[in-house]
Amino acid sequence: MKLIATLLLASWVGLVQAQIEDLDAHTGKLHSLQGDTPLQLNKDAERLKDPVKDQGIQDRQYIHQPPLVPHQIRGYEVDLKVNRCLACHGWRNAASRNAPRVSPTHFETRDGMTLGDISPRRYFCLQCHVPQTDAKPLVENTFTPVESLR
Ligand code: HEC
Ligand code: HEC
Structure with missing residues (x-):
């Protein structure tokens, strides 16, 4: 039981961390591939x-x-x-x-x-x-x- 609780807690912390990493350091807003384009508009293709x-x-x-x-x-x-x-x-x-x-x-x-x-x-x-x-790598790779x- 204790093990399951620890595992659950660990995966929850992982999730929250992943979400925090998606936040912009300056604005505190979420990053998205859509960038600054409003949701109802399609972003120009790369x-x-x-x-x-x-x-x-x-x-x-x-x-x-x-x-x-x-x-x-x-x-x-x-x-x-x-x-x-x-x-x-x-x-x-x-x-x-x-x-x-x-x-x-x-x-x-x-x-x-x-x-x-x-x-x-x-x-x-x-x-x-x-x-x-x-292309420039999307994420750093070590x-x-x-x-x-x-
Ligand atoms: C017109 C002939 C030709 C066609 C068609 C072709 N290749 Fe190649 N391919 C080569 C040659 C010649 C090399 C070796 C390149 C060299 O030595 O610089 C090569 C190298 C490769 C390698 C590297 C192998 C290694 O050991 O590193 C891969 C993987 C590969 N080709 C995949 C593909 C794929 C997938 C396709 C189809 C989408 C394809 N090739 C179509 C001629 C071709
Ligand atoms: C499911 C994955 C997969 C697919 C699909 C695949 N390959 Fe490969 N291929 C590999 C792997 C893994 C290796 C290196 C290890 C090995 O030889 O299995 C390789 C190696 C090669 C090599 C180098 C062979 C050598 O002796 O070093 C060539 C050339 C190649 N593949 C071409 C192709 C071509 C052309 C196709 C399509 C007809 C294809 N592969 C489909 C996984 C794949």
Whole structure:
């Protein structure tokens, strides 16, 4: 009983703290993505950021990290019928396109069976692999990779 009460109190304190961090230090008002735009109006959309082009293979930060996409992907369609990513990264074409092949994990089902073609759970590449822009980070990130990857 005591443990549950402590846990509840801890999560409540956490919640309140999270809310306080959303308050503007000067005005005491809540921050929101809407900024100063009144609620009944739509804020202008942010400008699309320029993708970083051809920056070369990026270092990985942890062992099972999906590598970052180091090139533009504009126009690379992925739907039920076509997958442009596989046109370069599939095992058939990778060598002739000078592109890295998808690794064997991309053929595995969640029950550990290896299929003859890309596994459905690895079909939509951009679920895991993300292209980069030179945008300012939204929040500070102090993550450091494990020793062996530094
Ligand atoms: C026209 C061929 C081509 C297409 C299409 C293509 N890529 Fe690539 N991709 C490459 C090449 C070449 C590299 C290696 C870049 C280098 O060595 O600088 C690469 C690198 C990558 C890497 C980095 C791999 C690593 O080991 O770090 C990822 C991830 C990736 N591509 C994902 C994608 C995704 C997702 C798509 C589809 C949205 C895609 N690519 C479409 C040619 C392509
Ligand atoms: C569910 C997440 C996920 C999806 C979806 C996915 N990948 Fe990956 N990919 C990973 C992870 C994690 C790694 C690194 C570890 C590994 O090889 O499994 C990786 C590694 C890679 C590599 C580097 C291979 C190597 O040997 O270093 C390439 C290239 C790649 N993926 C391309 C693709 C392409 C193209 C697609 C779409 C057809 C895709 N991935 C879909 C998670 C994913």
